[in-house]
Amino acid sequence: MQTDLYCVMGNPVEHSKSPWIHARFAELTGQSLHYDKRLIPLDGFEAAVRAFIVEGGRGCNITVPFKFEAAALATRTSERALLAQASNTLRFDKGSIFADNTDGAGLVNDIQRNAGMALTGRRLLLIGAGGAAAGVLGPLIDARPASISVANRTLAKASDLVTRHAALALLQKTELLASDLQGLEGSFDVIINATASSLSGAAVPVAASTLKPGALAYDMMYGPAAQGFMTWAREHGAVARDGLGMLVEQAAEAFLIWRGVLPPSQQVLAELRATLG
Numbered sequence: 001m002q003t004d005l006y007c008v009m010g011n012p013v014e015h016s017k018s019p020w021i022h023a024r025f026a027e028l029t030g031q032s033l034h035y036d037k038r039l040i041p042l043d044g045f046e047a048a049v050r051a052f053i054v055e056g057g058r059g060c061n062i063t064v065p066f067k068f069e070a071a072a073l074a075t076r077t078s079e080r081a082l083l084a085q086a087s088n089t090l091r092f093d094k095g096s097i098f099a100d101n102t103d104g105a106g107l108v109n110d111i112q113r114n115a116g117m118a119l120t121g122r123r124l125l126l127i128g129a130g131g132a133a134a135g136v137l138g139p140l141i142d143a144r145p146a147s148i149s150v151a152n153r154t155l156a157k158a159s160d161l162v163t164r165h166a167a168l169a170l171l172q173k174t175e176l177l178a179s180d181l182q183g184l185e186g187s188f189d190v191i192i193n194a195t196a197s198s199l200s201g202a203a204v205p206v207a208a209s210t211l212k213p214g215a216l217a218y219d220m221m222y223g224p225a226a227q228g229f230m231t232w233a234r235e236h237g238a239v240a241r242d243g244l245g246m247l248v249e250q251a252a253e254a255f256l257i258w259r260g261v262l263p264p265s266q267q268v269l270a271e272l273r274a275t276l277g
C-alpha cells in the first residue's frame with residue numbers, strides 16, 4: 001500500500017513537534033502516512049508547495065511565517081480561514097488546494113474539553129491582534145461567550161480585527177470590543193495571551209486586575225516562552241495553562257481534515273507532556 005505524504009512547512013521549523021504528534025495519531029488510528037518537517041526559504045513558499053504536490057504530497061501544515069501566503073495560495077478556503085486571512089492546514093485535492101485554519105478550533109477544544117471550562121456566557125480577554133490572535137477569534141466567537149475584548153498595544157490592529165468579525169459576533173450574540181492595553185476595563189473569566197511579548201522577555205502586557213478570582217489564564221505558547229505569563233497568572237490567583245494542548249488539538253483537527261478520522265488527542269497530549277517533562 002502506498003504511504004501518503006504530509007509535512008509541516010515553516011522557517012524556523014526545527015523544533016516542531018508536529019511530526020511526532022502526527023506519527024502518534026497515525027499509529028493509534030491505524031492510518032498509513034508519513035509526515036516530516038521542511039525548512040522553507042523565506043522567498044520559496046509557493047515553489048515548495050507546488051514541488052510537494054508533484055512529489056505526491058496530500059497535505060501540509062503551515063507555520064510561521066507562511067500562514068498568510070498559504071491562505072492566499074488556495075483555490076478553496078474554509079470560512080474560518082477566510083476570517084483569519086491565514087491558513088495552518090492545506091489539503092491537496094485533485095487539481096485544487098483547500099486551505100483551512102484549525103488553530104482556533106484547537107484552542108477552543110483545549111479550553112473546553114481538556115481544561116474543562118465552558119466558554120458560553122463567559123467574559124473573555126484576547127491580548128494581541130497579530131496573526132496568532134486572528135487565527136483564533138472566529139472560533140472563540142463561535143463558542144458564544146458573553147463578550148470578547150481584544151486588547152492590543154496598537155489599537156488600530158485590534159479595531160481592524162474586531163471590525164472583520166463584527167457580523168459573526170452579531171450572529172452569535174457575543175459583544176466584541178477593541179481596546180488598547182491601557183484602556184482595558186473590568187475583569188475576565190478567561191484571558192488568552194496571543195502576543196509575542198514573552199518571546200522578547202517583556203513583562204505581561206496587562207494588569208493583574210483583569211483576572212477574576214480563579215480565572216483561566218492561557219498562553220498560546222508552550223515551553224519556556226509561556227512560563228513568565230503562567231507564573232504571573234498563578235501569583236494572582238488564576239489557573240494557568242500553556243498552549244501545548246492547543247498544539248495537539250489543532251493537529252487533531254488537521255488529521256480529521258486529511259484522513260476523515262478523529263485521533264485520540266487527549267492521550268497524545270498526555271504522552272507529549274510526559275515526554276517534555
Ligand code: ATR
Nearest residue numbers: 128129130131132133153154157195196197202205
Ligand atoms: P503572531 O503571528 O505571533 O501573532 P505578529 O503578527 O507579529 O505575530 O503579532 C505580534 C503580536 O504581539 C501583536 O499583537 C503585537 O502588538 P502590536 O500589534 O502592537 O505590534 C504583540 N506584541 C509584541 N511584542 C509586544 C510587547 N512587548 N508588548 C505587548 N504586545 C506585544
